[in-house]
Amino acid sequence: MASRFGHAPSMRGWRLKEGGSGAAGRVGARIVMSVEIWLEAERDQLVLWVPVALACGITAWLLLADVAAWTVFLLLAGGTALAGLAMPGGGRAARAVAVFAGLAALGCGLIWARAERVAAPVLARTTVATFEARVVKVDPLPARALVRVVLVPDAGTGATLPPRIRVNIADADVPARLAPGARIALRARLMPPADAAVPGGYSFARTAWFQGLGATGKALPGIRVVQAAPVTRDGLAGVRARMSAHIQARLPGAAGGFATALATGDQGALPLEDAEAMRRSGLAHLLSVSGLHVTAVVAATMLIVLRLLALSPWAALRLPLPLIAAAGGAGMGVAYTLLTGAEVPTIRSCVAAMLVLAGIAIGREAVTLRLVAAGALFVLLLWPEAVAGASFQLSFAAVASIVAFAEWPVARRLSAPSEAGLGWRWGRALLMLLATGIVVEIALMPIALYHFHKAGLYGAAANIVAIPLTTFVIMPAEAVALVLDAVGLGRPVWWIAGLATDALLWLARAVAAAPGSVQALPAMPDGAYAAMVAGGLWIALWRTWVRRLGLVPLVLGAVWALATPAPDLLVTGDGRHLALRGDDVSLALLRPRAGDYVRSLLGENAGVSDEAIEFESVAGGACSADLCVADIVRGGRTWRLLATRSAYLVEIGEMNRACGAADIVVSDRYLPRTCRPRWLRADRGLLARTGGLAIDLERGAVRTVRQAGDAHPWVPAVVVRKRYGRRGAGRFGQRAAVWSGGTARPRDSERRSGRVISNDVERPGR
Incomplete structure (x- = not known):
């Protein structure tokens, strides 16, 4: 076997030494040879570990306590990288270790540098202040009867405040002409961004630090607009606000809240009980604009552009229609990302869609794990703090599990074209959809339990209905209705969109209310979660039999989490x-x-x-x-x-x-x-x-x-x-x-x- 890989690039200059070191040396040499042979077989998969290595360094900085610990980690990672490069023989294992350790050091340095770069003053203690400020962002939250605004306080207003704060305003106290760019005078009770209330809870203080927020609070009655917002400041935020108001006027209640989340990314209009039902039923991913939504928009745009251009014989014979359709889909994908607020999952999905379109343009297989890795790498380089967020973890875990499962031989046979009858083809498609849903639920359950301490058990079955309903009925109907509203003909289509949305919300409520629909678990140890994540990545990213070893940390982490007693x-x-x-x-x-x-x-x-x-x-x-x-x-x-x-x-x-x-x-x-x-x-x-x-x-x-x-x-x-x-x-x-x-x-x-x-x-x- 060694001779078969003797001329492989990773094995050049490497020789198995049988003598001179005794039995232990020969055993060690054979182990090294086996590792080299395995990595040679997995050479196409090694690049997938690049974002994982970067995320390890970022996570280390978040978990370690102080500058001394961060410095030691950088020195150890850097030293490991240099040692890997200096190892004789030049094998693939040494280079892989060197690259992984170097990327981990880079990740630690990236998050450290970003934390210093976004540094801003934070309010020291709770205070009540009267001040004037410029409105930067306005987020209506109708379901909670309030409006959330981000403000930049004016200097010299008599109160020493951080340069950027977030304030909640009750609907009854919202002044007229409140918009981004306006200047308002208000009195508010402000406090420092809250840390996690209990171990295992959500730390808003960390999120606020990277968002540049130095205080949060609640505005008291008596707010007035000192200076109205300039018309030129409207931009995408104004378009988003007007579109949200328009959709909620056409579809009142929970249906309008869900439709608004799909179109503009604004989840504030969805009633809290319906949002909780979506979470308990495993359908909460439909509320966050991510891969499903961006893919639907891009695919629909490509299909429409392609069919319209194909109506012209001249264009069909002389123009590269697939490239033109791909360009149109790319433009619409970017516009949709900007319209929905350009959150991290949406940006990741948009980047992935651009890479898919690029693959189509050059004739390569588009949807691969390399595409997912490239999207993750893009996000981590720009926003390294995203690695700790549930949104990033859920989004990438879902996409990676879908793509990894689709590349398995069994899944390829299920999804391969077939000349069998219509019933058999539909049965295979339904089975593939169910299997994919189960795989996604298994991949997302540890993440949901770690961050939210509960997970839906019937999500796979619910998603079989919810995903097609959202992708092929609700989103197209909503898009057509918005277009037809320009000429006053959208009401019938809004009726169809409302019926489909009500059916989806009914499904979420029914699944959430079913006995045993939610599994609750106390806050799990970080080590148990890390073991499950490591096992899942090991299974998903390798292709040889070695991937089965990932079951060991996965099972150990699950047992550890389940065996952790609840606090008294x-x-x-x-x-x-x-x-x-x-x-x-x-x-x-x-x-x-x-x-x-x-x-x-x-x-x-x-x-x-x-x-x-x-x-x-x-x-x-x-x-x-x-x-x-x-x-x-x-x-x-x-x-x-x-x-x-x-x-x-x-x-x-x-x-x-x-x-x-x-x-x-x-x-x-x-x-x-x-x-x-x-x-x-x-x-x-x-x-x-x-x-x-x-x-x-x-x-x-x-x-x-x-x-x-x-x-x-x-x-x-x-x-x-x-x-x-x-x-x-x-x-x-x-x-x-x-x-x-x-x-x-x-x-x-x-x-x-x-x-x-x-x-x-x-x-x-x-």
């Missing part, structure tokens, strides 16, 4: 909200008036889909107006929880006695140094450093939102309150009581063995 306690970063998970998989909330967002957030991260109950309803729980206590049996012992839930101070003697009798104390305010629980005191001082907490009492483990010493630019610097004093800040601000094996230690041992809490809390004696 969830505490939000501000300390105001606490969720206690009961033995009957119920969730009890500290504050009964918590809003829907908080209830959904805590329920998803705890892996509970049922409605939360009041704290007093849990076994062993009791509350007064100011304090709540609960006795929780876990790990062979009873834990006493004490939490404050009002803004009123408790008499210090009473508070000290309650703290001394408790194992865990949670509060949204600073507690006195004399409040000394047996195990953990999570007050405002501690939570300001750690962020939200997820506590597993069975194992005595605590996970936090923030890492110790996290130096990412969107992580706020925490100021220690002076009244704590140095000793108090050290013990109660940065250090928590010690736990080991689920048993609280005495205070003397606690004083000697305190550890700093991090995402994976280090236990004493480790």
Whole structure:
């Protein structure tokens, strides 16, 4: 076998040495030879790992805590790349390692440089400010009865504000002539962009940093337009707004919201309950303008241009009609991308469509994994932070799984042309569609569970109906109706589009309401998710039998995620909200008036889909107006929880006695140094450093939102309150009581063995 590859490009100058190194050396040489033979067989697939290597470097920067760790990673990756280039023999394995490590270093450097390049001031604390500002962007959200605007505050208006902020305005307070380019005067309650409330939650602070947003908030009544927007500032934003309003006027209600999302990318008009039904039924991808929508627009444009030009015999005989149709499709694809706001999934899909059209123009196979890799590489080079977003991951996972499955021999046989009867051909097509839907659901489920902590189980079946209905009925009908509206003849076509859209929404609601339609899972460990992603990529990107080895990390990651216990306690970063998970998989909330967002957030991260109950309803729980206590049996012992839930101070003697009798104390305010629980005191001082907490009492483990010493630019610097004093800040601000094996230690041992809490809390004696 070695001689068969002896003249291959990757094997030149490489020789298997049998002697001089003993048995171990010969075994090692044969392993290296086997790897070289395998990589030679997979040489066409190696380029697909280029965006993966880049994404690994970007992810490393996001996960590692500080400048020292980032620098070490760059040095290690760079050193590995140089070592691979310096290895004797010049084999393909050494070059592959060198290129992968070099690209990982490049990815780390790219995201680091971009984080520094977009740096902008961030509001330090919550404030109420009166100021004037220029309107940059206006996003109506009719389903939530508000308008979201991005503002650039004027300098010298009496308030020191970040250069770019985002504010929500209630519909009743929206002034006339509010448009991009206008200047408005307003009073608003502003706050810094919020970090993840609990471990595993969504960090808007990171997203806001790369968007240049330094504050978010809510405008108070009394907004007025100081200067109207110039007419020349209308542009695509104005076209998008007018088209959205026009569609919603033709199709009121949920149907209009869905149709608006397809045409302009604006999802704000879709009612929240219908948006949730789309997510639970596995149809949420239809709301985000991506590959399906861009492909439909480009293909429809090419078909129309080709058929119209073919009507002319002169054009059919003398002009390259496929090239002209491809150019028309490319132009329409770019226009559609710009019209829908040019979000990352749309840009990726547009780039992929351009590459497909280029492949058609030069006579090459258009839809391949190389095309997907090129689109991913384009996005990562321009927006490296996108790798952490659910949109990027879901989009590329769906497309890559479809293309990879289509390249499998079994799928090729199913989709190959056949001279069989019409029924057999339709049956094969339906089977191929069902199999593709199942593959996509399997590929997307880990991503959905990691980011949203729940995934639809019937999505494959629902998509068999929803995708053709959207692609071949709703989108064409909507496009024709918009064109006919120019001459006042679009109403009948809008009726057809409305019927089809109502049918799609009915399907989403029915699937979402079906028993067992959604699988909920607590926040999974990063390592489990990384193992599943690595296994999926290994299976999708290789072509030889080695791809089967990807099942090992995939299965291990899935078992790890499923075996991860749900936290017993969830505490939000501000300390105001606490969720206690009961033995009957119920969730009890500290504050009964918590809003829907908080209830959904805590329920998803705890892996509970049922409605939360009041704290007093849990076994062993009791509350007064100011304090709540609960006795929780876990790990062979009873834990006493004490939490404050009002803004009123408790008499210090009473508070000290309650703290001394408790194992865990949670509060949204600073507690006195004399409040000394047996195990953990999570007050405002501690939570300001750690962020939200997820506590597993069975194992005595605590996970936090923030890492110790996290130096990412969107992580706020925490100021220690002076009244704590140095000793108090050290013990109660940065250090928590010690736990080991689920048993609280005495205070003397606690004083000697305190550890700093991090995402994976280090236990004493480790």
